[in-house]
Amino acid sequence: MSLASVATTVGGGRSRAAGTGKIFTKSGDNYLMGMPVPDVSESDRVHVLLMEQGAIVWKPMRDSYSVTVDSPKKEKKFNGLKSFIAYQLTPSFNNIPVARRYKHFDWLHERLVEKFCLIPIPPLPDKQISGRYDEEFVEHRRVQLQEFVDWMCRHPVLSTCGVWMHFLTCTDEKKWKTGKRTAEKDPLVGTMFCASVFPPEKTLLQSLVEPQVDAATQFVPQMDTAVKTLFAICGDQSKKFQQQWKKEYQRIGEGFSEMARALAVDERRAATQISLASSVGQAAGVFINIGQLFGEQPKHDFIPFSDRLHIYRGLLAAWPDTLGEYRNAVQKRKECERLTAEQKMENGQLQEVNRRVDVMSYALLAEMSHFREERDTHLKDTIRNFIGAQIDFYKSIVQKLEQAQTHF
């Protein structure tokens, strides 16, 4: 019995995984079930390292780089009949800008999701139908694309993969199309991506992997809920700052302004040296000003925070599938063990399945390490920036109020 036919026999693994609510739309179990793997060129190989303290990580990038997403300009094609927004991407390693539209990002994203079954891909900004050329929208999308690009650049595997490099560097229209076709025909997609993973020699103990996967399985939905809650709060607060709170401080300002006008009427008659009307007028101005601060504030705290949370939201949504791929593989191995015990499978074949499950486990643990590391720096950074922006905001309110105070 060939492994390929076993793939059909033990297909139950998939339906069991589906029982957790996840559906495998990738290349299925081809890799695990011993489909012959194509040659993987050196540049496409992905290495997993076993560190001294037992940590399992992706081989770090040799040369880290960054890519800036620049202020887009509206471009036209078909003699101006169709207009679109093209963002300028400039990688630090060659400094040659490329123009990419949202639909190119979308195409890239599809390729990445298809290819990296064990690596959650950061999400793109949401699609939007109306108001696509609105300046504020375009600028905000630029920031969101920058977040996506930053995450890609920081990832040891994603940052070096072919389709991403093609996306970042190709300036020739013809080569662009050829590259697209190549990417779309990439055989190393889904679990077959694991054929390009080169893990340490050491066999993995299941007792090492399982607890980590269990923790992640518990962590992901909890974190997902927390991120969604905070994301919703950010949206809600942004609106409230921009509308309600802004208006309410302005109302206070208008109240004072009304009082100042009333006082001015009476002061015209009185010989008062100190004009209370003018003091109250100053206070009015300050409160109206504070209202404006409220209106502008979300740009500095809640919106950047929610842009970051959007990335986590997308990644956390992808993690259950990733964990599901692993559980599926483990399930398959169990069934192969049974088949071997029943002498329906050869021992050598089982050993090959074991090896491949190990490759997947190594990849999963490496990705979990990476995600955890990112969290500990990037998420920390995110919260620090959020709190920092709030500090600046409340400090500037204090400053404005102190300015008003001097008039009393």
Add this chain to the structure above:
Amino acid sequence: MSLASVATTVGGGRSRAAGTGKIFTKSGDNYLMGMPVPDVSESDRVHVLLMEQGAIVWKPMRDSYSVTVDSPKKEKKFNGLKSFIAYQLTPSFNNIPVARRYKHFDWLHERLVEKFCLIPIPPLPDKQISGRYDEEFVEHRRVQLQEFVDWMCRHPVLSTCGVWMHFLTCTDEKKWKTGKRTAEKDPLVGTMFCASVFPPEKTLLQSLVEPQVDAATQFVPQMDTAVKTLFAICGDQSKKFQQQWKKEYQRIGEGFSEMARALAVDERRAATQISLASSVGQAAGVFINIGQLFGEQPKHDFIPFSDRLHIYRGLLAAWPDTLGEYRNAVQKRKECERLTAEQKMENGQLQEVNRRVDVMSYALLAEMSHFREERDTHLKDTIRNFIGAQIDFYKSIVQKLEQAQTHF
């Protein structure tokens, strides 16, 4: 024709004033129309001074004093069948506390309004039926009564008048009742109060009085609107701080708290030195704390501000009547001038009317000076305190956020 009968003839003045929406419920035109005035003892006399720069003021108090309204205790009478709240009032001039209930204040207020037709009386806190023994309500009412008492103490005329002194000092039940009866039978009420006003000798030029009255007539409704607007804002903001804003900051805190719990799940497995879970947990605590600050803040800014505005609201509501009394007097004088020209009134009688209108004008201008002076100190103080409390509030938010910041 006697002046008393003229009072009936020229009664039109009253209905004209009524046309402005104000009704005279006081003693009407008795004073102006030459009703014989009773003897006024030295202690009951009120002096108006003409200052060097032409300012017309009440003779300043010889000895200024203050009265503290102290934490009330619930008392019982009729063998505990009836319970009530008695506030302790302690004047600084004798340090002897007296116990006064709201209904005593109410009685006092009625006497003051009745007596001082040209002096707006500060309002009492609003009556309240339910929750009268609620601790927070009682304490807030104490603060409001303190505001009323403070205003009374600062007023050169009100602070020395008999009924107020009786209210402040009488500790004997029997004397209290006698004093009450005396006050209720006071003949010097309404315009007749002017019989106790001793102005400068100098005849007043109408051209000096009219523009000030005009300015006040314009000022009062405008200021009234402004005060009402700010008063409404204070009430609205108090509620929003105590409920909505408090809840929203707590929601942010809960979002972070949820995130901290999720991170903790994963960190149990990971060998991270820095615990992001604990940092995020700290931030959560800080935001929940800030929520509490929001909830408590109105006590420090919007509520004290609105208590002050309540005083102005009451005074401004009384001013149109006060100004109406003056306009009424001027109208009467005009009609008397006509009657004299038609030889229906003797010149001597007209001169007496003129003198009495002058007394009223002097009293009005003195009160206007006092009100303006109060405004320039007391209102200024009020706004400074309000802004100061807001500064402290936002500073403490900054402090809390900086505390959270140290964890990132």
